[in-house]
Amino acid sequence: MKNRIYNVLFHTHTVSGIVISVVLYIIFFAGSFSFFRDEIIGWENNQSVEITNQIQLNFNAALDTLNATYDLHGRDIDISKNHMEQQVRVSISASKDTLATEEAKTSHFLYLDTKDYSEKTYLESYSLGEFLYRLHFLAQIPYPFGYYLAGFIALFFLFAIITGVLVHWKKIVTNFFLFRPLKKLKTLWTDAHTALGMLGLPFQFIYAVTGAFFMIKLVLVAPTVMVLYDGDQAKFYEDLEYSRPTFEPEHNTLTSKIDINYYVEQTKNLWDDFNVTEVHLVNYGDTNMHVLVNGSLDFKTKFTGTGAAIYKVSSNSLVSKKDPIKNTSYLDGVKNTLYRLHFGDYGGYALKIISFALGLISCFVIISGVMIWLVARDKKNIPEKKRRFNKRVAIVYFAISLSMYPITALSFIAVKIFQPEGQLFIYSFYFIGWLLLAIFFTIKKSLYFTNKYTLLSGSILGFLIPIVNGVVTKNWIWKSLYNGDFQVFFIDAFWITLAVITLWITFKLKRKTD
Amino acid sequence: MPANPQYLSSNWQRFAKISAGFLGGYFVTITFHMVLSYWLNHVNVIITSTFTGYILWVGLMIIAFLAKNGWKIWGIYLLITLLFSAIIYFSKIYHPILFS
Numbered sequence: 293m294k295n296r297i298y299n300v301l302f303h304t305h306t307v308s309g310i311v312i313s314v315v316l317y318i319i320f321f322a323g324s325f326s327f328f329r330d331e332i333i334g335w336e337n338n339q340s341v342e343i344t345n346q347i348q349l350n351f352n353a354a355l356d357t358l359n360a361t362y363d364l365h366g367r368d369i370d371i372s373k374n375h376m377e378q379q380v381r382v383s384i385s386a387s388k389d390t391l392a393t394e395e396a397k398t399s400h401f402l403y404l405d406t407k408d409y410s411e412k413t414y415l416e417s418y419s420l421g422e423f424l425y426r427l428h429f430l431a432q433i434p435y436p437f438g439y440y441l442a443g444f445i446a447l448f449f450l451f452a453i454i455t456g457v458l459v460h461w462k463k464i465v466t467n468f469f470l471f472r473p474l475k476k477l478k479t480l481w482t483d484a485h486t487a488l489g490m491l492g493l494p495f496q497f498i499y500a501v502t503g504a505f506f507m508i509k510l511v512l513v514a515p516t517v518m519v520l521y522d523g524d525q526a527k528f529y530e531d532l533e534y535s536r537p538t539f540e541p542e543h544n545t546l547t548s549k550i551d552i553n554y555y556v557e558q559t560k561n562l563w564d565d566f567n568v569t570e571v572h573l574v575n576y577g578d579t580n581m582h583v584l585v586n587g588s589l590d591f592k593t594k595f596t597g598t599g600a601a602i603y604k605v606s607s608n609s610l611v612s613k614k615d616p617i618k619n620t621s622y623l624d625g626v627k628n629t630l631y632r633l634h635f636g637d638y639g640g641y642a643l644k645i646i647s648f649a650l651g652l653i654s655c656f657v658i659i660s661g662v663m664i665w666l667v668a669r670d671k672k673n674i675p676e677k678k679r680r681f682n683k684r685v686a687i688v689y690f691a692i693s694l695s696m697y698p699i700t701a702l703s704f705i706a707v708k709i710f711q712p713e714g715q716l717f718i719y720s721f722y723f724i725g726w727l728l729l730a731i732f733f734t735i736k737k738s739l740y741f742t743n744k745y746t747l748l749s750g751s752i753l754g755f756l757i758p759i760v761n762g763v764v765t766k767n768w769i770w771k772s773l774y775n776g777d778f779q780v781f782f783i784d785a786f787w788i789t790l791a792v793i794t795l796w797i798t799f800k801l802k803r804k805t806d
Numbered sequence: 807m808p809a810n811p812q813y814l815s816s817n818w819q820r821f822a823k824i825s826a827g828f829l830g831g832y833f834v835t836i837t838f839h840m841v842l843s844y845w846l847n848h849v850n851v852i853i854t855s856t857f858t859g860y861i862l863w864v865g866l867m868i869i870a871f872l873a874k875n876g877w878k879i880w881g882i883y884l885l886i887t888l889l890f891s892a893i894i895y896f897s898k899i900y901h902p903i904l905f906s
Binding site (some may be wrong): 300304454502519 | 856867
């Protein structure tokens with residue numbers, strides 16, 4: 293490749309990398325933990341649920357309870373399972389009954405416990421798991437800024453990846469197994485950066501593209517709706533199969549019994565290995581009441597197997613269905629693949645653990661990139677003032693990024709000791725704690741110190757997590773394993789493993805000329 | 807390792823290349839996908855653009871930086887956008903999407 297092109301790609305790779313580095317680190321660190329969002333929530337609540345996409349709920353009992361509170365007549369009710377939790381999401385529309393009271397004309401949104409039918413609002417069911425998940429797309433930065441920042445960072449990450457690969461192109465094969473930690477500092481960081489960058493390339497590419505899609509899809513959607521659809525947003529959603537069929541109420545009361553469990557069972561019987569993930573009740577209690585049952589085949593059976601069935605209650609008949617075995621389209625495939633690839637939830641725990649490891653490796657690629665940038669400019673021909681500035685930048689970057697490990701570990705302990713707390717507690721504890729740690733490490737002015745002591749404190753706190761859990765819940769790790777409380781056991785075991793690894797790394801760190 | 811200064815551009819050139827890549831690349835990407843929507847199955851093109859859109863956009867950003875003159879690449883991207891826009895305009899009239 294010509295010298296000029298090489299230099300241009302190199303320079304743009306460096307600039308894009310440095311600019312996005314801190315925010316990208318936050319996204320990848322929080323994102324890695326997000327693979328275990330549901331396990332973290334199970335651990336926080338000392339609950340373990342079966343790992344399945346199937347809604348496990350006695351719908352009839354649940355609706356009886358809801359009916360007592362909300363008078364469901366004439367309303368649309370949406371019940372969906374989005375996570376492996378002991379609760380489902382319930383959305384109740386305002387009543388469309390012409391004789392409805394004022395109270396019945398309000399909509400409701402809640403989480404319903406699948407075992408005791410107790411209700412929680414979003415804020416009441418807020419958890420550390422949800423916090424870390426939302427942190428990874430910067431949701432805590434007021435909408436829309438956080439979302440768009442995360443999305444554009446993902447886009448520029450894609451730029452950094454592609455330019456990085458082009459810069460490294462000639463040496464991809466020759467340097468694949470090359471790691472020279474004992475040569476000069478710049479070589480150590482460069483070898484680490486390129487080797488791990490190449491290993492993680494497919495993973496990082498997928499996350500850059502899917503990440504950009506999720507957060508900034510509006511920039512693609514808006515012109516499409518304006519030009520192709522002349523502003524008809526509803527038609528757009530309908531074409532892309534994001535809308536459901538609608539049914540008008542007939543304003544007559546249904547006399548037959550409403551048995552939702554029956555419709556769910558019928559649907560499961562239509563196709564083997566079919567998991568019902570959503571149930572939509574339209575015009576509850578009306579003669580034109582319909583039940584829409586949505587779901588998908590188990591991922592082991594078929595990667596993209598979205599299916600649905602629609603029933604009319606008054607005649608107890610199947611009105612239409614979408615066969616998940618025969619009728620999956622390219623559209624279904626792409627929509628599904630974007631989610632599966634990003635969430636990494638189609639390959640059990642093995643895939644999640646590998647994805648977590650690759651996520652942390654990506655964090656290391658970012659850190660090593662900052663180090664290359666710093667060390668490469670630590671030369672005699674660079675003015676002293678610039679070198680001091682560069683050093684300060686690196687110190688702040690490291691302080692912010694690496695503090696995430698101890699504050700995350702400490703937050704696990706905090707939510708176990710001070711539970712049940714809510715969003716305000718989690719926000720305050722995590723953000724203020726993080727800020728304090730970042731300021732502390734910035735003041736210490738040593739990259740070696742920050743590196744060693746964030747890893748060390750994180751490791752110690754990590755070991756304490758299962759201990760605190762045992763003391764508070766009495767559900768010690770051997771008990772949760774024995775009783776099959778897998779989600780609780782997993783988080784305790786996860787932290788012990790992670791703490792051992794980071795502690796080992798801490799001991800391996802030798803002070804180089806700082 | 808800091809890039810050789812002889813290959814770096816003046817400030818106006820930098821502005822030109824960055825904006826050409828970001829804005830110009832964006833316009834080319836969306837008009838390109840819209841043209842395809844009129845001539846292929848529009849639903850499939852739209853859903854494919856959820857990943858090809860970003861990849862193409864980034865590719866165009868890289869090309870913008872490789873250009874020797876930032877304003878020239880702006881011109882090229884604008885011309886391509888205008889060409890695609892013209893095709894979209896005439897496609898809307900003579901070969902519109904048949905919505906079901």
